Amino acid sequence: METTWFCLVALMLATYVVLDGFDLGAGVAHLLVARTDEERRAVLRSIGPVWDGNEVWLLAAGGTLFFAFPTLYASSFSGFYLPLMIVLWLLILRGISIEFRNHIESPVWQPLWDAVFAGSSALLAIFFGAALGNVVRGVPLDRAGDFFLPLWTDFAAGPESGILDWYTVLVAIAALLTLTVHGALWLALKNEGALEARARTLAGRAWWGVLAAVIAITLVSFRVQPHLRESFAARPWAYAFPLLALAGLAGMKIMNAAGRAMDAFLCSCAFILGMLTSVAAGLYPYVLPSSTDPALALTIYNTAAARYGLEAGLIWFIPGMLLTTAYFIYTYRSFAGKV
């Protein structure tokens, strides 16, 4: 039962990154690919009807994590107190920048919100990447399963490090580049003309950065978190996840070069999904490793809610997800095509 919910929460978080990832990425690419006011409006139209629904995946995944693994939710959210508060402020600024930009016609008003939109999107991509890096590296948990991390200390990726060290910064850069490509591919799919061309070029160039970052992360992650190696050795079938990521990574470059925008975007989705499921499979059954004593780590077993609640949860979760899938298919269908 714990394993089922581990997979479901991981899948919800991955869905969040794939979906909200493209509108975050569109924000990162916003100032790089859209020059005129008309083009910037087109970028916002490309995400306008869907960004809020995409962000709901964060709330739904958070809520699901809360009830399925309450101890993990409590420990990690209070331990990452300050960065999470900054994430909240960025989410607030980003939300209003998207919705308020077009309320007023003014040479000052719109550029202001364009900058807020791009800046908050980029910072969010970086923060989410750093968060992922922290979950892989582990944190200094105490006997009660609590911790409190400063933003940074010595950058050594050891037990004394803060939230930012060389490893988590590397993951943050990879996340920023990955979402930039992801967002640019979405913009290429939804737009025409100069905007489409610039988005394709940006995706093509930033892809090399993603490639470099992925190689680097793959090499160092096994050293930073030795448990990953044990996991893949114990469950060789889990190599399917990194293979999916690899196929997506190659595919998005080829498809983007061939001008097949939809296929390139789907490959990017597969790449992100493959990377995140690789991490989940590698960490399992850990959900928050300890950077000091491995015995203090949080696992799905010592953080899960009682069995009855988990079983009751499945009864509403499955129909709920079917309904959600139906809404999303309907929304994305009616929003199909260029904007």
Place this chain on the structure above:
Amino acid sequence: MDALTLHRLHFAFTITFHYLFPQLTMGLALLILVLKTMALRTGNEHYHRAARFWAKIFAVNFVMGVVTGIPMEFQFGTNWSRFSKAAGGVIGQTLAMEGVFSFFLESSFLGVFLFGEKRLSPKAHWFAAFLVFFGSWLSGFFIIATDAWMQHPTGYRMGPDGQISLTSFAALFTNPWLFWQYLHNMIGAVVTGSFVMASVGAFYLLSRTHELYGRTFVRVGVVAGTISAFLMAFPTGDGQGKNVAFHQPVTLAAMEGLFQTEDGAPLALLGQPDLEKHRLDNPLIVPNALSFLTYQRWKAEVRGLDSFPKDIWPDNIPLLYYSYHIMVGLGTIFTGVMALAAFALWRGALYQSRGLLWLLMLMLPFPYIATTAGWITAEAGRQPWLIYGIMRTPAGFSPHVSPGNVLFTLIGFMGIYTVLAILFLFLIRREIEEGPEHAGA
């Protein structure tokens, strides 16, 4: 300030600011549906435009509700980690269900409702408005279910380690506290929506712009406001009051300022609770009325604060007492104002009666004050418990987050919310000034 106070202020401030927006969107969602229904039945473009105008006001409020709502879910983990650790298996259920069943529905169909009018048939567009209404009221239901469990926990078991686990999923939704609290809260949202609509309408009539729409807004606002203001008092307010009387009698005593147990307890209309002398200073009372309202017998015994140990008294009795009295006092004034306006409307005199229009316009802030006071009554009344009877508030906050950090982020939220409030008022003012005439499809 100590960590506990700061954590409490942090949640209190962010939730109070947040709820300024959902109370309007939940109420307006119903009123927009009413306008859409009138448009569908009459085929009159006037009502379509009126609905579009309010949809724009709704959209700005909705964004504010979304961006200030995300911090609420996060704060359970960031600021109240021991509470979340102990009770997450229970309250996480209702919070996760809110995300899965309401937020996805709302966010998907709000876009369809706001941008899809040209593509959809009038009936399909009405249905999109209905789904937005349904999603927002469902969202309210899950949140009230969460709060109802904290006010009156049901269907749980407490383990030896203090871990609270769910034993009955159904009990979360058949909680006797949930029914009246939900209705009282949702009708409260309709009161806010009605007063805002009537107020904007009165403003248009008084300033002699958009007068045709002004009449519609005043009419719909007054009719909905009259019905909802009376439903606020009876049966929902009465039902909620009885919940408190039966499940939190010490809270009732504190709310009413009843220090001594009495047969035939009086109802205090005014007065200040004096915690030194254990009495109400300067009281203005109706003899025996509290006994009657609670037990339908004039001479029934109502337990005063003296019959409860001091360590289960709510920890801020004046705040609770004043909030409760402001809520009830304003609620009574609302029924009076709306009854007067409804009478004038029926006699065909309302649109010319400048005095009444001024009154309606100036009522704008008061439903917000009443709602806020009502929620302070509910939550300050729950003290000193975080989960009534089983977990005290000081046992719930995050031990590893230092007071300085909490003060810092509290000030951060105050700053960012001030900016949001200024932007919000600025944009709403523009929408109201522009008016419904330009609200093309």
